[in-house]
Amino acid sequence: MPDREEKQVGIVISHLFKIFGANANNHLNALAKGMTKAELNERHGLVLGLNDVSINMAAGQVHVIMGLSGSGKSTLIRHINRLVEPTAGQIIVGGQDVLKLDEHALRAFRRNTTAMVFQKFALLPHRNVLENTLYGLEIQGGDRYRHREKAMRWISRVGLNGFENRYPNQLSGGMQQRVGLARALASDSPILLMDEAFSALDPLIRSDMQEMLRNIQQEVKKTIVFITHDLDEALRLGDQIAILRNGEVVQQGSSQDIVLRPADDYVASFVKDVNRGRIIRVDAIMTPSNPASALPKSLLSADTTLNAAAKLMCQHGGHESVVVDGHGKPLGRVTKDQIMAAMIGYGGLWGSENGGGTSSFRPVLYSANQPANPGNRAER
Amino acid sequence: MDWLTNFPHLNDEALRLVKKGLDDAFRTFTRTYGDSIEGLFAPLQYLLIKCEHFLTDTPWPLIISLAAGLAWLASRNLTTVAGTVVTLVAIGFLNMWDDTMKTVSMILVSTIIAIVLGAPVGIAMSRSERIQRVINPVLDVMQTMPSFVYLIPVVMLLGIGKVPGVIAVVIYAIPPMIRLTNLGIRLVDKDVLEAADAFGSSNWQKLRDVQIPLALPTIMAGVNQTIMMALAMVVIASMIGVQGLGQPVLKAINNQYFTLGLFNGLAIVGIAIIFDRISQAYGKRLQRHLELMHA
Numbered sequence: 043m044p045d046r047e048e049k050q051v052g053i054v055i056s057h058l059f060k061i062f063g064a065n066a067n068n069h070l071n072a073l074a075k076g077m078t079k080a081e082l083n084e085r086h087g088l089v090l091g092l093n094d095v096s097i098n099m100a101a102g103q104v105h106v107i108m109g110l111s112g113s114g115k116s117t118l119i120r121h122i123n124r125l126v127e128p129t130a131g132q133i134i135v136g137g138q139d140v141l142k143l144d145e146h147a148l149r150a151f152r153r154n155t156t157a158m159v160f161q162k163f164a165l166l167p168h169r170n171v172l173e174n175t176l177y178g179l180e181i182q183g184g185d186r187y188r189h190r191e192k193a194m195r196w197i198s199r200v201g202l203n204g205f206e207n208r209y210p211n212q213l214s215g216g217m218q219q220r221v222g223l224a225r226a227l228a229s230d231s232p233i234l235l236m237d238e239a240f241s242a243l244d245p246l247i248r249s250d251m252q253e254m255l256r257n258i259q260q261e262v263k264k265t266i267v268f269i270t271h272d273l274d275e276a277l278r279l280g281d282q283i284a285i286l287r288n289g290e291v292v293q294q295g296s297s298q299d300i301v302l303r304p305a306d307d308y309v310a311s312f313v314k315d316v317n318r319g320r321i322i323r324v325d326a327i328m329t330p331s332n333p334a335s336a337l338p339k340s341l342l343s344a345d346t347t348l349n350a351a352a353k354l355m356c357q358h359g360g361h362e363s364v365v366v367d368g369h370g371k372p373l374g375r376v377t378k379d380q381i382m383a384a385m386i387g388y389g390g391l392w393g394s395e396n397g398g399g400t401s402s403f404r405p406v407l408y409s410a411n412q413p414a415n416p417g418n419r420a421e422r
Numbered sequence: 423m424d425w426l427t428n429f430p431h432l433n434d435e436a437l438r439l440v441k442k443g444l445d446d447a448f449r450t451f452t453r454t455y456g457d458s459i460e461g462l463f464a465p466l467q468y469l470l471i472k473c474e475h476f477l478t479d480t481p482w483p484l485i486i487s488l489a490a491g492l493a494w495l496a497s498r499n500l501t502t503v504a505g506t507v508v509t510l511v512a513i514g515f516l517n518m519w520d521d522t523m524k525t526v527s528m529i530l531v532s533t534i535i536a537i538v539l540g541a542p543v544g545i546a547m548s549r550s551e552r553i554q555r556v557i558n559p560v561l562d563v564m565q566t567m568p569s570f571v572y573l574i575p576v577v578m579l580l581g582i583g584k585v586p587g588v589i590a591v592v593i594y595a596i597p598p599m600i601r602l603t604n605l606g607i608r609l610v611d612k613d614v615l616e617a618a619d620a621f622g623s624s625n626w627q628k629l630r631d632v633q634i635p636l637a638l639p640t641i642m643a644g645v646n647q648t649i650m651m652a653l654a655m656v657v658i659a660s661m662i663g664v665q666g667l668g669q670p671v672l673k674a675i676n677n678q679y680f681t682l683g684l685f686n687g688l689a690i691v692g693i694a695i696i697f698d699r700i701s702q703a704y705g706k707r708l709q710r711h712l713e714l715m716h717a
Contacts, residue, residue: 152622164617168635168711178621209711
């Protein structure tokens with residue numbers, strides 16, 4: 043936005059612990075010695091929220107934190123603006139130690155550095171769209187006229203032109219969350235915290251919103267922390283993804299890392315049903331090769347997804363393509379076989395998948411088992 | 423076995439001494455500080471007199487138009503306006519105009535005082551469990567203690583007249599204002615409050631922009647209840663010299679004038695309904711944004 047110089051702020055979270063309950067500090071040592079979440083709850087009645095979480099979030103990127111309910115993801119995002127106080131650990135935002143801020147400085151930090159979008163929208167029901175969008179700006183204080191102008195610009199950017207005077211109750215869920223997004227963006231904070239922002243929306247609206255967020259992010263280049271329980275959403279939005287389980291980070295990495303090299307069975311079980319062709323990029327599976335040996339074949343840019351690559355190769359024929367970077371420099375080559383294997387998750391490179399490839403050979407077993415079932419049913 | 427059937431009690435002499443001691447102490451207190459305490463309430467007296475003069479001295483057609491205008495502003499409903507006008511005209515026609523205006527004046531002043539005192543107390547209660555624990559039993563006492571009991575010390579301190587009347591009415595009518603303000607603020611959606619925190623609201627901004635506006639429908643219900651309870655006190659207040667519709671009712675009780683009692687009683691009911699409809703309609707209009715549904 044023109045009124046404030048682009049300011050990018052990264053977030054460094056190190057060794058963050060959160061234990062809910064009285065005298066939480068006394069149990070940090072026990073945790074370090076390997077006490078589990080279940081033991082802590084059973085013996086002391088305390089709930090372990092976060093267990094030694096360290097994440098480095100680079101400025102200007104979308105960082106997705108993914109986990110199922112109870113994994114601590116909402117607790118984690120609330121530590122960044124200190125809506126929840128940690129039991130131990132450190133949070134550095136743009137070089138500033140968030141945990142050392144006094145009440146006054148913390149308010150200023152929340153006003154100017156972070157903005158938040160909520161799962162349940164959390165709009166003010168007695169204010170219309172424009173007044174809701176103005177909310178963060180009003181709290182910052184300053185020139186009302188410029189605030190209004192800025193709010194109107196964001197309202198139209200999120201596609202709510204003409205709805206300025208409607209009340210939240212008059213809007214659908216998707217439109218309400220657009221207001222939530224406009225409110226957060228209008229405050230011009232370099233960090234955007236999105237707590238399951240699209241989880242309450244139905245699938246079509248959700249993917250619209252994801253698309254809009256991606257477009258807006260290309261313009262504003264904020265540091266976005268996005269919480270979700272939906273792996274597809276995580277893969278679609280995240281530059282970096284951290285997977286949380288029982289308050290611990292199980293894996294951190296790019297979408298390619300998560301899909302191709304799941305750190306353990308837990309992550310693998312998530313990744314199993316992902317549409318791999320839409321996520322994996324050709325540069326992640328290509329055979330790096332000596333550019334000189336590359337024959338003039340069809341070219342694929344490195345960020346092409348497998349689906350798109352397969353389609354192109356079918357259209358243009360040929361068995362092999364050369365993968366090139368943004369400047370047309372060859373990086374390696376990729377074959378149709380490689381693409382097909384990667385799509386179904388078969389092969390040694392991405393290892394942990396084992397059942398998928400053989401399942402199609404089940405008919406023998408299937409027919410052998412088949413007679414048993416009708417028999418069982420007949421007995422009843 | 424006498425102690426089983428007759429409750430063992432303090433002996434009569436000791437009990438008499440306790441009562442006498444307390445009475446004497448309070449009487450001394452009244453004699454010493456009575457005047458200065460009366461001085462303290464002089465502004466209230468002034469306000470009451472001004473308000474009453476305004477209502478009784480203004481020509482009745484003006485007052486009726488004013489009431490009709492208020493009814494329209496609050497409800498935007500012609501039936502409410504018509505009901506207000508008809509009731510007031512009937513009251514005037516049956517020669518109860520002056521008494522009614524005196525009563526309305528006292529209700530208005532009592533309600534304003536109850537709001538001004540009650541809202542901050544309710545807000546304080548909503549912010550602190552400890553304050554809530556202290557105030558709740560006090561409110562219970564105020565609501566259940568027979569009004570005559572606290573009329574005694576008030577009359578001893580301030581004599582009879584408007585001011586002690588208003589004090590008695592406020593004591594009786596303020597609890598719903600306090601309770602419903604407290605409740606309304608406590609019921610404000612936690613998600614919205616979290617959003618206010620996340621955007622860096624100060625406590626005052628949170629109260630002004632989020633808590634009070636969202637609690638307002640509940641607070642308005644408290645105002646409505648306060649008005650109704652104030653009206654219920656009119657007859658009792660007339661026993662300590664408050665003029666208005668209560669005095670004819672009192673006279674009717676003493677002399678068994680059935681019709682006099684009925685007319686004045688109905689006049690109280692009439693203005694109660696006017697107050698109720700207007701304040702409820704206003705409370706509803708405050709929630710208009712909740713009723714507009716997404717089509």
